[in-house]
Amino acid sequence: MCIDHQNRRDFFRTAAAAGIGVAGVQALAAPTTAHARDRSSRFADKVALTNVRVFDGDRVTTPSTVVIENGRIGISAFGARRIDCGGAVLLPGLIDSHLHLKDVSTLHQLAGSGVTTGLDMACFPPSAVDALRGLPGLPDIRSAGTPAVAPGSPQSGLPTFPADAVLTGPEQASRFVRSRITEGSDYIKIIIDEPGLAPETVKAVTTEAHSRGKLVMAHSTTVAMVERALDAGVDMIHHVPLDSPLSAAVAARYTATGTVAVPTLTMMEGFAGLGIPGTDYAAAEGSVAALRRAGARILAGTDANSTPGIPVQPPFGAGLHHELELLVRAGLTALEALRATTRLPAQSFGLRDRGAVRPGHRADLLLVDGDPLTDITATRAVRRVWVGGVEYSTGA
Numbered sequence: 001m002c003i004d005h006q007n008r009r010d011f012f013r014t015a016a017a018a019g020i021g022v023a024g025v026q027a028l029a030a031p032t033t034a035h036a037r038d039r040s041s042r043f044a045d046k047v048a049l050t051n052v053r054v055f056d057g058d059r060v061t062t063p064s065t066v067v068i069e070n071g072r073i074g075i076s077a078f079g080a081r082r083i084d085c086g087g088a089v090l091l092p093g094l095i096d097s098h099l100h101l102k103d104v105s106t107l108h109q110l111a112g113s114g115v116t117t118g119l120d121m122a123c124f125p126p127s128a129v130d131a132l133r134g135l136p137g138l139p140d141i142r143s144a145g146t147p148a149v150a151p152g153s154p155q156s157g158l159p160t161f162p163a164d165a166v167l168t169g170p171e172q173a174s175r176f177v178r179s180r181i182t183e184g185s186d187y188i189k190i191i192i193d194e195p196g197l198a199p200e201t202v203k204a205v206t207t208e209a210h211s212r213g214k215l216v217m218a219h220s221t222t223v224a225m226v227e228r229a230l231d232a233g234v235d236m237i238h239h240v241p242l243d244s245p246l247s248a249a250v251a252a253r254y255t256a257t258g259t260v261a262v263p264t265l266t267m268m269e270g271f272a273g274l275g276i277p278g279t280d281y282a283a284a285e286g287s288v289a290a291l292r293r294a295g296a297r298i299l300a301g302t303d304a305n306s307t308p309g310i311p312v313q314p315p316f317g318a319g320l321h322h323e324l325e326l327l328v329r330a331g332l333t334a335l336e337a338l339r340a341t342t343r344l345p346a347q348s349f350g351l352r353d354r355g356a357v358r359p360g361h362r363a364d365l366l367l368v369d370g371d372p373l374t375d376i377t378a379t380r381a382v383r384r385v386w387v388g389g390v391e392y393s394t395g396a
Contacts, residue, residue, distance in 0.1 A: 048080035052090045052367070054357050057343050058335070060089055060373055068363040071389030075359050088383055089371055091338070092356050093117065093139075093364025095345040096320045097262050098238050098301025101129070106306070106316050107138040111392040113317025114366035114385050115139060117354060119301070119345070121217060121238060122147050124162060126183040137390035140362075142349065144217060145185035148176055148205050152195040167197060170204035177208040187215040187349075190234070192225045202232040215349070221268075226250065229259075236260040236348070238301065242272055242279040245286030251294035260297045260348050263288050265326035266319050267303035270312030288330035298332065299348060300324055300341040321380045334376045363389035 047068040054061045067074035074080075093116025101107075101120045110118055120143035123129050129143045146165045149155040156166045164172075164179055180188055188209040190202055197205075206216045210233075218229035221239045223246060229237050230253050237254070240246065240263040254261055265284055272281035291298055302319035303312075314322070324337045332340070346355025354362045365386040370378030385392040 046074070046080040048077035048082045049085050049090065049365075049367070050077075050082050051087055052085035053087060053371075055089060055091045055338060055342075055373070057339065057356055060371055063087055066090060066357060066365070068365070068386060068389050071363055073357060073359050073361050073363055085367060085383075088367050088369055089378070090357060091366040091368065091372070091379070092342040092354065093362075093366055093385070093387065094320055094341045094379070095119065095300075095351075095355065096302055096304065096341070097299040097345045097349075098264050098303050099316065100303070100305035100307060101132055101141060101143065102306050104132065104135070104138070107132060107135065107141075109316035109318075110139045111137075111317070111385060111387055112382070113321065114368075114379070114382050115317050115320055116362075116364035116366070116385070116387045117141070117345075117351065119349060120144060121189055121219075121301075121303075124160070129184065137387055137392060139387060140354075140364075142186040142351075143184075144187055144189035145180050145183050147189035147191050147219070148173075148197065148201075149191045150195050150197045150201075153191060153193070155191060167201055167205070169198070170201045173201065173204035173208045176205060177212060177214070181212060181214065185214075187217055187235075189217040189219065190229075191219045192229050193219060193221055194225070196225065196228075199228055199231060202228060202234075206232045206234055223247075223250065230254070230257065233257070234259065236262055236299075238262040239264050239303075240268060240284045240287035240291075242268055242281070242283050244280075245283045246290045248290055248294065251287075251290040251296060254291060254296035255294045258297075260299060261288075261291050262299045262301040263291075263327070263330075264301050264303040264323070265330065266314045266323045267312055269326065270314065274311060285326075285330045288327065288332070292331050292336070297344055297348065298327070298336070298340050299345045300327060300337065318380075321377070324376050324379060328376045334373050337376055338372060338379075 049066045051063045094114050095117040096115050097119045098121050101123045116139050118139050118141045124146045146162050209216045215235040218234040218237050220226045220229045222243045223241045268284035272279045300323045302314045302323050304314045304316045304319045327337045343355045367384040369381040372378040
């Protein structure tokens with residue numbers, strides 16, 4: 001990235017918004033663990049990526065220089081170790097807007113594919129999530145923790161599923177949301193499928209979560225359940241119907257209400273391939289096309305998981321590259337697909353320090369061969385990855 005006066009102003013503006021101490025661009029909290037100390041020492045190796053073309057959210061630039069310093073995008077290459085990127089394309093680290101974490105190996109799979117932020121949509125108990133937070137050199141995560149489900153749902157029958165997340169009526173909404181926030185959930189998730197929660201319960205959970213400043217994610221896989229989610233005023237609807245495509249009128253409701261779509265075409269493709277009566281991948285693809293025509297915001301999410309008993313298990317990391325390809329086949333341009341895994345999820349989830357290669361942002365970076373704006377499959381040609389300024393090694 002060329003360092004000019006505008007970039008310098010952007011750096012200080014972004015640093016202030018993110019709460020960064022501009023002198024040295026360091027996080028507010030000093031490292032205390034052995035891992036964190038090791039990370040700090042690796043930050044000392046200031047790096048300048050030269051002869052690199054940057055995806056800036058709109059286009060791929062001519063060759064320039066991008067500086068990595070103290071885990072952030074810096075503004076001066078003075079004293080930096082230089083890496084000639086040979087004209088390769090630098091992307092912001094990718095964001096998967098729907099996955100299900102398991103363990104540290106999950107994070108390694110993500111990092112190896114250039115996915116530097118994982119937005120988990122159900123993982124419990126809370127200790128399992130906490131163990132994956134803040135690991136140096138590995139993807140940053142957010143999590144819904146435990147979702148709200150109905151009695152008789154598949155989730156409610158799991159032997160380890162928390163009893164307080166099985167809701168029988170709207171009067172339980174407040175306790176459910178309080179419990180999730182206490183456990184550290186970053187947003188609230190509701191399973192809206194048959195057998196599903198009653199409309200008044202979905203609405204009560206949504207209202208309570210919003211009163212406490214939390215976004216609400218809804219799992220909906222049929223047209224009827226999508227409409228239930230829209231009626232409740234949720235913030236994001238994950239999945240798209242497999243029974244029939246969304247109509248233009250329903251797609252327009254996303255746009256009118258600002259509801260975000262996370263289609264998870266990779267998962268829908270997998271389930272449609274199981275031969276279950278009444279499911280058709282064409283419905284999912286047609287829904288994405290309708291949402292795009294309506295101008296709805298669409299994010300890339302895979303539903304990657306390794307959950308026993310789930311018949312479709314998209315791979316972590318690699319699955320996101322497939323998701324981008326499916327989104328393009330469904331009608332998005334390559335530019336729209338790239339935004340769906342960078343700028344737009346960062347904006348939608350309030351992650352103000354990522355999603356762009358910009359001074360002051362986290363140095364979450366993916367270097368690829370080829371130009372993904374002309375061929376979306378080029379995102380698979382991973383050359384190097386940096387997560388929070390630490391270069392990821394496949395041998396880690």
